[in-house]
Amino acid sequence: DSGVTQTPKHLITATGQRVTLRCSPRSGDLSVYWYQQSLDQGLQFLIQYYNGEERAKGNILERFSAQQFPDLHSELNLSSLELGDSALYFCASSVGAGDLTDTQYFGPGTRLTVL
């Protein structure tokens, strides 16, 4: 158990809908990262928040947004969902801002299925 929690574990929804994925980092970690894992794209970095502020952005679509709250938990919002958004979404956390000695610890993931 990494100490990173994600809810829900599974999510099934329809195209055009909007969903929110939630992540709670390990105690003491200030950074939260979001990743998407799909069969065709592999594991891709989406976005990082550090202490409430956006720190780095990866291959995140405009239909997706995230935020980190004062208690450091984070939410990833996915809107206007398409079939291709079906994937496993991972959250990770780390102590620091993501420097080279920072290690990321991953949650168990949320499996999103868009029908």
Add this chain to the structure above:
Amino acid sequence: GDSVTQMEGPVTLSEEAFLTINCTYTATGYPSLFWYVQYPGEGLQLLLKATKADDKGSNKGFEATYRKETTSFHLEKGSVQVSDSAVYFCALDDYKLSFGAGTTVTVRA
């Protein structure tokens, strides 16, 4: 940009066999290198890491050495067990984690 290339699988081995998964990287800076493992139905777990050239990361019988001259970070284990069956990801961190495509390893009893 930074990238990681790891050997394609799947890899199927017998118990107690030697495992090597090749990983090479391209980076403009001096990244930290990681191996993560994903067991069936689970999230990613950090297996080992190395933060500078010639560092050796080790954990659970797995080892990998950061080779700057060959830009490689190959994963090895001398005697695999059925419980090592998983997908293994090589990753580099140059202020952003970039993952390889993953290598599926199946160990048969």
